[in-house]
Amino acid sequence: MTTASRRASLRPGKKSIATEPGAAQRASRRRTVRRKRRTNSVTMGIVGWFLGIVFFFPVLWMVITSFKTEAQAYTNSPTIVFRPTLSEYSAVFHSGVWPYVANSAFATVVSTLIVLALATPCAFALSLRPVRKTRDVLFFFISTKMLPVVAAIIPIYIAARDLHMLDNVFTLIVLYTAMNLPIAVWMMRSFFLEVPGELLEAAEMDGAPLRRTVTEVILPVVAPGLAATALICCIFAWNEFFLAVNITATKAATMPVFLVGFISSEGLYFAQLAAAATVATLPVVLAGWIAQRQLVRGLSFGAIK
């Protein structure tokens, strides 16, 4: 059903009122408006699909390539019809990917948990209990993201070296926490700002101390926001490459570092790289899919009015 016809069927009897003089004219105008709206939505649809394909195509190409053999992956022009094989995947899994996955997962999960634990009270204070310098504090947080990591890598490297923390997954955790904290604070703050002030006041009137107000009243309301923030932190930490490649070697190296290993001096292993990259992408896609329901749920629906 098109949007227009659906709209019409939602409002039965709309047509039957057209009896008085001038009504026909009005109806025709309404039809024109509706037609214009339909053309608009068709145009938007085409643009949407086009952009979607442009963005999705490389991902699709990666997934397709991962099911080819190395020889097929190299042909030019590319093989369109081929018998899919899992051989490259098995090669990836037999090339010692698991320690990298473990490092990535550990660094991602732990840093995200720390970020949430720190960002939640911070954002709460900055949104619901603002003080005179709140804006400055917020600006400070975001300003830490303005310095390119490249500019900071030498001090970071030296500090890690002198602390004997190079090639250590806990160093990554500290760095990823620092990296994601400002974003998390800003995100959580915007979610906290959506919490109606009356909810806090109601809890106050009901005699709830601050801690219970936060855990029993506020957090359930901002749960979707918390999920969104956690997802963003996970994605950023999981995909982080620059820091990992510079301060890890063998023990603490993560998935992105592992992927680079396929670009070797003997040449590129296209199919295997594609398979490994697909494996590396899966957790993020999965996390996004799981969090989706939380993300789209209305933030405080039912709280007011």
Next chain:
Amino acid sequence: MAEVKYENATCIYPGADRPAVDSLALAVKDGEFVVMVGPSGCGKTTALRMLAGLEEIDDGSIRIDGQDMVGVPSRDRDIAMVFQNYALYPSKTVAENMGFALKMHGVPKDERARRVREAAKLLDLEQFLDRKPRHLSGGQRQRVAMGRAIVREPKVFCMDEPLSNLDAQLRVQTRTQIAELQRRLKVTTVYVTHDQVEAMTMGDRVAVMRLGKLQQFASPTELYDHPANVFVAGFIGSPAMNRLEGTLTPDGIHTGGVTIRPPDALLRAAQGHGKLVVGIRPEHLSVGGSDLALKVELVEDLGSDSYIYGHLSGDRDAKIIVRAGREHPQPGELIKVGVDTAHLHLFDAASGERVGE
């Protein structure tokens, strides 16, 4: 069960050029239902929030049962509040919403369940106890908000325009329910509204406020019959009281091209005031008299009776409303109306204060 006393309580918002609530002095008796009413920005909600502890008391004090509340946090005041948009906890069920305060005060689980059930029964919410607020209608949410307040059995109820989010019909119905509930529970209640009909129908006494200042604090009848100033006269009553400028003459009061003679006592009281505002309620004017000449602009037929909107024939700005029966003149007609001088109100034109008792 408590008396509430505002003692010159003042609240000043930072950066405001006048206090939001200016030296409010008001004593609410134990078990009384007091309504604070006024146009928006009059300070009624601020006054209520000061009592609830959600707004600072910058000067003066508020006492509950003689105890000074300055500096006492909300949670220690034993006050329950019903918010305009209810502020129900969206993640909790109706029962959890209603029992939350009891839980916070360490009331045992069975006791809590019993009291929630009692309140739910009172408010006809029993079948909704396991639902979340988002699955309730506006009226049901409003009742849950009420329930959350009454399960606590607090010293004072604070209600901040609790009916303003309901549709007209439900509002009227809920209005009587709340008033009746309060009479039954006998809990001291301060109720804020901008709707003078709500104020008149619900309150034992009504506090009319304007620009942060208390205008009059009296029973609904008293407010209607003896408004303390021009503002109260115009605010209470629907349609509003007619107000005409007039001057004192030896024979009476000259207004609208005629001289009206008020009762002697009132005329004596008016001596020395010079410029006056004459107040006459629409029901104290009658079509077919011989006092004022009126050009009819519009007639509102309400079925049982009608209101005639017009202006004095010589003065387009002197608007007059007359209550008439089912038989009424048509727009454009010129009519004569009589004034029931026994129900005349006089106000000093300069100060706005009532003249006479």
